Amino acid sequence: MNRLTASRRLAAALLVGCTALTGAANAQTTPNLRAPHLKPDLTTAEGGIWDQSDKAESHVRASAELDSDPVLTAYVGGVVCRVAPEYCGDLRTYVLDRPVFNAAAAPNGYVEVNSGLLLRVRDEDELAFVLGHEVSHFARNHTFARFQAQKNTANAMMVLTAGITIAAAGAAYSTARAGGPYAGQNINTISSTARSLNDLVYLSSIASLFSFSREEETEADQLGFQRAQHAGYRPGASVDLWNGELDEARASDFPKVRTSEVRASIFDTHPVTSDRIAALTAMGAGVVPAAASPATTADAARRYRAVVRPHLGDWLKDDLRRRDYGQTLFLIDRLAGEGEDLGLLSFYRGETYRHRRAPGDDALALASYRAATVQPDAPAAAWRELGQACHKAGDQACAKDAFSRYIEHDPKAQDRWLVEADLKSMQQAGGS
Amino acid sequence: MKLFGQLCAFAAAAALLVGCETVASAPAGDYAVGTAYRVTLGRQWSDVSAIMVGRPVKVRLLTVDGPLLNRLYLTDGLAPGDFLVKPAAKERPTPTWRAGLSPTEQVEFIADSVAALDYERVETQNLRPATFKGAPALRFDITAKTQGGLDMAGSAEVAQVGDKLFVLLYLAPHEHFYAATLPEVETVFASVKPGA
Amino acid sequence: MRFLILALACIALTGCTITNQRLGAETDIGKPPPNSKVLLVRPDVSLALLTASGMQEAKADWSKAGREDLTTEVKVALETKAHVFEAFDPDAVQDPHAVQLLRLHDAVGQSIMAFNYGLIKLPTKTGSFDWTLGEGAEAIGHDRHADYALFVTTHGTYASAGRKALMMGAALLGASIPLGSQQVFASLVDLKTGRIVWFNVAVAGPGADMRTQAGAKSLVESLLKGAPL
Numbered sequence: 001m002n003r004l005t006a007s008r009r010l011a012a013a014l015l016v017g018c019t020a021l022t023g024a025a026n027a028q029t030t031p032n033l034r035a036p037h038l039k040p041d042l043t044t045a046e047g048g049i050w051d052q053s054d055k056a057e058s059h060v061r062a063s064a065e066l067d068s069d070p071v072l073t074a075y076v077g078g079v080v081c082r083v084a085p086e087y088c089g090d091l092r093t094y095v096l097d098r099p100v101f102n103a104a105a106a107p108n109g110y111v112e113v114n115s116g117l118l119l120r121v122r123d124e125d126e127l128a129f130v131l132g133h134e135v136s137h138f139a140r141n142h143t144f145a146r147f148q149a150q151k152n153t154a155n156a157m158m159v160l161t162a163g164i165t166i167a168a169a170g171a172a173y174s175t176a177r178a179g180g181p182y183a184g185q186n187i188n189t190i191s192s193t194a195r196s197l198n199d200l201v202y203l204s205s206i207a208s209l210f211s212f213s214r215e216e217e218t219e220a221d222q223l224g225f226q227r228a229q230h231a232g233y234r235p236g237a238s239v240d241l242w243n244g245e246l247d248e249a250r251a252s253d254f255p256k257v258r259t260s261e262v263r264a265s266i267f268d269t270h271p272v273t274s275d276r277i278a279a280l281t282a283m284g285a286g287v288v289p290a291a292a293s294p295a296t297t298a299d300a301a302r303r304y305r306a307v308v309r310p311h312l313g314d315w316l317k318d319d320l321r322r323r324d325y326g327q328t329l330f331l332i333d334r335l336a337g338e339g340e341d342l343g344l345l346s347f348y349r350g351e352t353y354r355h356r357r358a359p360g361d362d363a364l365a366l367a368s369y370r371a372a373t374v375q376p377d378a379p380a381a382a383w384r385e386l387g388q389a390c391h392k393a394g395d396q397a398c399a400k401d402a403f404s405r406y407i408e409h410d411p412k413a414q415d416r417w418l419v420e421a422d423l424k425s426m427q428q429a430g431g432s
Numbered sequence: 433m434k435l436f437g438q439l440c441a442f443a444a445a446a447a448l449l450v451g452c453e454t455v456a457s458a459p460a461g462d463y464a465v466g467t468a469y470r471v472t473l474g475r476q477w478s479d480v481s482a483i484m485v486g487r488p489v490k491v492r493l494l495t496v497d498g499p500l501l502n503r504l505y506l507t508d509g510l511a512p513g514d515f516l517v518k519p520a521a522k523e524r525p526t527p528t529w530r531a532g533l534s535p536t537e538q539v540e541f542i543a544d545s546v547a548a549l550d551y552e553r554v555e556t557q558n559l560r561p562a563t564f565k566g567a568p569a570l571r572f573d574i575t576a577k578t579q580g581g582l583d584m585a586g587s588a589e590v591a592q593v594g595d596k597l598f599v600l601l602y603l604a605p606h607e608h609f610y611a612a613t614l615p616e617v618e619t620v621f622a623s624v625k626p627g628a
Numbered sequence: 629m630r631f632l633i634l635a636l637a638c639i640a641l642t643g644c645t646i647t648n649q650r651l652g653a654e655t656d657i658g659k660p661p662p663n664s665k666v667l668l669v670r671p672d673v674s675l676a677l678l679t680a681s682g683m684q685e686a687k688a689d690w691s692k693a694g695r696e697d698l699t700t701e702v703k704v705a706l707e708t709k710a711h712v713f714e715a716f717d718p719d720a721v722q723d724p725h726a727v728q729l730l731r732l733h734d735a736v737g738q739s740i741m742a743f744n745y746g747l748i749k750l751p752t753k754t755g756s757f758d759w760t761l762g763e764g765a766e767a768i769g770h771d772r773h774a775d776y777a778l779f780v781t782t783h784g785t786y787a788s789a790g791r792k793a794l795m796m797g798a799a800l801l802g803a804s805i806p807l808g809s810q811q812v813f814a815s816l817v818d819l820k821t822g823r824i825v826w827f828n829v830a831v832a833g834p835g836a837d838m839r840t841q842a843g844a845k846s847l848v849e850s851l852l853k854g855a856p857l
Contacts, residue, residue: 064553154681321544321547495750500738582735612762
């Protein structure tokens with residue numbers, strides 16, 4: 001018993017000591033930024049984290065989800081360089097075809113940006129802010145700070161439980177917190193319920209190092225804002241982006257998503273709260289010129305759209321895989337707001353209703369497909385789907401016409417024989 | 433080495449095998465899928481249905497070399513609202529079959545289900561007619577990739593009989609494994625007959 | 629607990645690496661002729677420090693040392709058996725077919741671990757050790773005219789001094805603390821047939837610390853002892 005009391009006193013003393021140390025560290029006012037071209041010593045803890053990041057990066061290079069379009073990758077890498085000119089040569093950007101809003105910069109310079117993020121930003125200014133935010137975590141070595149914090153917590157926990165249950169505590173704690181093979185158990189608690197576990201596969205061994213503290217997130221907002229502004233981007237973009245994310249969350253089909261918070265990245269435990277948005281608004285207000293004109297913002301949106309246009313269809317198709325139709329419709333409406341790509345967007349609106357199949361969706365799908373086919377950029381499939389929808393609604397004349405037009409638009413379609421068989425049976429039944 | 437996502441978490445629960453089913457043998461000869469139909473296996477398969485998490489009751493899974501190297505899914509009749517792959521959470525639903533799907537939508541249901549098994553870049557090709565217990569069916573081929581970038585190949589047959597959907601689905605790595613067992617799979621597909 | 633017992637039992641012995649290997653049926657034919665060319669695919673080594681609190685800290689310098697020492701010792705071992713050694717960097721492979729084969733080997737290796745060494749047995753995989761990459765495997769070593777490919781993967785932890793002290797203290801209280809261990813997986817592929825002719829899972833003994841030349845030598849000796857080379 002004496003042993004226990006003694007160790008508890010020791011534990012208390014150590015804890016006080018640890019807190020004092022952390023307090024001292026936070027007292028710094030000017031942020032230390034990592035030096036460019038930094039390469040840590042292999043023997044250090046940083047070296048170990050770097051090595052794990054290297055492994056994650058080589059997995060991504062082999063991954064099926066890697067988007068291989070060099071033009072798109074170069075574009076996103078270019079924006080990264082604009083907000084982080086001093087680290088440009090140290091950062092390697094990868095675009096991953098994943099329908100979730102996410103971007104992260106690992107300590108070794110590997111930057112991943114999801115297609116889901118590229119689909120959701122309205123213009124390059126919003127993209128620049130998010131990338132500036134993530135690069136700021138990188139510049140301030142927040143992952144290493146997380147590592148140190150975890151270590152302190154682990155040690156404090158261990159000392160506190162030094163009485164009897166030491167083995168259980170050590171084993172249970174290590175499986176849950178350390179970046180070992182069971183890191184997945186921690187990942188479930190940090191990722192929001194709507195995110196797929198797959199999104200965390202590559203950085204899973206160090207995922208816990210990306211769940212930044214509230215202070216680190218606020219700092220990244222601030223520094224990210226400054227980086228974007230310094231590079232000439234619109235100051236209001238950060239606020240627009242986060243508000244857009246909040247609006248999208250509210251549009252979800254799932255109550256849990258509607259009420260859960262929005263995060264800057266899937267690893268974050270600290271949400272984008274109203275006070276973070278207020279802080280960014282205040283930062284924007286202090287900048288001259290205060291706001292960009294509507295003409296400039298429309299122009300920026302159009303230029304960004306030109307970059308992502310070749311991928312829009314694929315990304316919307318991927319977004320449908322999440323089966324959160326409320327959110328997909330929200331995104332399509334927002335994308336359609338610029339007045340461009342209406343054929344493609346109406347088609348995907350139709351696809352969303354077709355998949356959702358709520359009461360009344362058949363009619364909504366039909367109307368959307370019809371709206372798509374009058375636009376010059378309608379995909380060939382719009383005619384086939386219009387045909388199917390008309391056929392379902394009993395409008396055989398429309399169905400026959402739409403199916404014929406489908407075959408004209410895509411003579412090599414792999415389902416051509418099916419459509420022709422449908423046409424034939426409709427002609428025979430109709431007697432025309 | 434990575435842990436499997438889908439096996440009965442045996443690595444973590446090795447000490448807790450109570451309640452974890454075992455793998456049965458599916459010997460050469462008749463193999464019943466529910467009461468609706470039987471197929472004839474030309475060789476012995478391993479029936480891993482019981483140990484695959486995320487697999488609904490109406491879906492059987494056979495393998496020869498393990499689920500990473502070959503998979504043969506055989507479903508009993510799916511009713512409207514049924515899925516091929518069990519969702520992990522309510523907020524991450526998987527494709528469900530509904531009544532009144534067109535043939536291309538049935539193909540899409542299977543392709544989307546393969547994607548829900550965490551395969552990437554799922555594409556379908558070579559759509560062609562077939563028969564299942566005398567009823568019209570669709571055959572098509574599949575290509576996909578694992579997250580690690582291993583190319584996969586597959587072939588599927590789907591048929592709606594009455595108000596039930598039947599799915600036969602074969603998936604294997606494109607390198608060596610797909611072609612190695614394809615002749616056996618073709619005879620299985622062709623051997624469908626009414627249940628005893 | 630098992631490792632603790634074994635570790636204590638092995639204190640006096642230096643070559644106390646525990647291995648658990650499998651041999652394909654065709655090795656009954658005998659060993660390959662001298663001067664067979666063996667490609668060693670660059671060992672995948674992940675070593676970490678297991679701290680007193682249970683956290684694992686990845687150690688890049690240990691992984692690098694382990695990789696280099698294992699490579700050197702495998703080279704020595706192969707050349708002693710009069711074979712030709714060549715190092716092979718999987719990340720530098722350009723040929724898409726070879727890339728697919730390397731990924732397939734990963735999948736086959738995981739299947740072997742799950743169904744041959746694991747607790748779940750497949751009725752179709754009882755009997756002889758029968759795993760293959762298929763006849764396209766020669767694409768791995770095609771332009772190098774290699775006969776075999778040897779894959780070596782290691783991961784594990786080494787306990788810190790604090791952890792060891794904790795273990796001693798805990799042992800006195802009657803509780804046990806895992807001390808960390810390093811596992812090595814090795815597979816040998818006959819590139820002409822694609823068959824995995826030999827597979828081994830080893831747990832390094834205390835005298836087989838791969839971060840040192842001597843330790844790596846001991847580990848490789850134990851690892852390759854039953855290999856059909």
